[in-house]
Structure formats: C-alpha cells, structure tokens
Amino acid sequence: NAGVTQTPKFQVLKTGQSMTLQCAQDMNHNSMYWYRQDPGMGLRLIYYSASEGTTDKGEVPNGYNVSRLNKREFSLRLESAAPSQTSVYFCASTGTSYEQYFGPGTRLTVT
Amino acid sequence: AQRVTQPEKLLSVFKGAPVELKCNYSYSGSPELFWYVQYSRQRLQLLLRHISRESIKGFTADLNKGETSFHLKKPFAQEEDSAMYYCALSESFNKFYFGSGTKLNVKP
Numbered sequence: 001n002a003g004v005t006q007t008p009k010f011q012v013l014k015t016g017q018s019m020t021l022q023c024a025q026d027m028n029h030n031s032m033y034w035y036r037q038d039p040g041m042g043l044r045l046i047y048y049s050a051s052e053g054t055t056d057k058g059e060v061p062n063g064y065n066v067s068r069l070n071k072r073e074f075s076l077r078l079e080s081a082a083p084s085q086t087s088v089y090f091c092a093s094t095g096t097s098y099e100q101y102f103g104p105g106t107r108l109t110v111t
Numbered sequence: 112a113q114r115v116t117q118p119e120k121l122l123s124v125f126k127g128a129p130v131e132l133k134c135n136y137s138y139s140g141s142p143e144l145f146w147y148v149q150y151s152r153q154r155l156q157l158l159l160r161h162i163s164r165e166s167i168k169g170f171t172a173d174l175n176k177g178e179t180s181f182h183l184k185k186p187f188a189q190e191e192d193s194a195m196y197y198c199a200l201s202e203s204f205n206k207f208y209f210g211s212g213t214k215l216n217v218k219p
Contacts, residue, residue: 031205040120042197042211043155050205058206090155098143098204102155 002026006091006103013081013110021076021106023091029101031094032074033058034066036087037105043090049074081110114138115200117210124188125218132183132213134172134198143201144181146172147209150194158183158196168192188217 004025013019025032030051035043035058045058049068063085065077074093078085091103116135124130136142146158159167161174161181172183181198198210 033207035209040211042115042117043209045206045208048205056205059208092155094204098201099157099160100145100147100155100199100207104154 004091004093004101004103006106008106010107015082015110017081018079021089023075023103024073025093026072027093027095027101029093029095033092034076035090036060037090038087083110086110114208115198115210117198117213119213121214123216123218126190127187130185130188130215132196132215134181134210136179136181136200138200143204144174145199146183147197147199148194190217190219193217
C-alpha cells in the first residue's frame with residue numbers, strides 16, 4: 001500500500017516549457033488535491049477534484065490545468081512555465097474520514 | 112482572503128517547557144479545523160482534528176469560536192516534537208486552507 005505517489009521528485013524547467021506532474025493514490029479515495037508550498041506562504045490549493053470526472057479551482061489556479069484521469073490518478077499540467085511557478089508541489093487525497101494524505105512532493109525550479 | 116493565520120514563523124522552547132502554537136481563522140460557517148505536522152524528511156501528516164476532541168502525542172487543541180482560534184498546546188515539549196506545524200480549515204470538506212506554518216524547535 002504505497003498511499004499517495006508523485007512523479008517526478010525533482011524537475012528543472014526553462015521559462016516557457018511545459019510539463020505534467022503525476023499523482024496516484026491506491027486508497028480508493030474520492031477526493032484529490034494539488035497544492036503548492038512556498039516559503040512563508042504555507043500550502044495553497046491549486047485545484048481539487050471531489051470525485052472522478054470533476055475538477056474545481058482552488059486559491060491559485062492561474063497557469064495550471066488538471067486532469068482527473070480516473071479515480072486513482074490526478075495530474076497537474078503547466079502549459080508554459082514561469083519563474084513564479086518555482087515551488088514544491090504536493091498532491092493529497094481524502095477518503096470518508098476527511099483526513100488528507102499527502103504525497104512526498106515535487107520540487108520544481110523554473111529558470 | 113486569509114482564512115487561517117499562524118502569527119509565529121518560529122517558536123523555540125526548551126525540553127519540558129509548555130508549548131502553544133497559535134492559530135486564528137476567519138470563516139462565517141461552522142469550521143472544521145485540523146493541525147498537520149511535517150517532521151524532517153517526512154510527509155505532511157494529520158496530527159489532530161477538532162471534531163475528534165482527541166489528544167495525540169500529548170497535543171490538544173480547543174476550538175474557541177468567540178476568539179476564532181484553534182491553538183495547539185502541549186504541557187511538556189519533547190525534542191521529537193521539533194517539526195513544522197500547519198493549522199488548516201476545511202470548507203465543506205472539499206476545500207482546505209492552510210496557514211503559513213510554525214516551525215517548532217525544542218532545545219535540549
């Protein structure tokens with residue numbers, strides 16, 4: 001039981017490049033989330049998916065897109081990376097207890 | 112609008128001293144509040160939630176609706192409590208808002 005997994009662990013992009021961050025959970029959770037963590041800002045919700053087939057914007061959705069591919073997988077895409085998107089990205093999922101289970105994070109640097 | 116405020120970036124205490132990590136929130140409905148902890152090189156994990164009214168690792172948190180606070184307390188800090196602590200508020204269990212975090216450093 002791996003819980004929440006994220007790939008890649010680290011990534012360096014140049015401004016304007018695109019990439020997709022992958023997230024998967026094996027706990028049969030309905031809800032999944034993407035956060036970014038910046039120094040002094042805590043975690044800010046980018047997008048979430050309350051169930052398979054639905055996605056909604058969080059606090060900071062600009063510059064990102066998401067896909068809830070199936071119940072297990074929730075990906076985050078940066079179409080044209082900007083230095084302001086340099087951050088640590090966390091994926092999380094919740095089940096019926098509403099406890100959030102977090103992935104290990106992806107450290108993204110945009111130069 | 113900032114929904115969760117943690118005013119202290121860093122809190123340093125000596126082992127055995129009491130600890131209080133402050134959390135204030137703004138929310139018009141009935142909030143669901145949580146404390147999450149991130150130990151060094153570990154994932155962010157739930158410490159406790161107010162609805163459970165439980166004590167985890169000696170920590171407790173009381174919801175004070177009048178002061179809109181959910182401070183985390185422990186009477187005697189241990190070195191292994193050193194970590195980053197985040198207060199979080201849930202809006203209908205779909206959206207979660209996290210504070211900026213407080214780093215707790217327990218000195219020997």
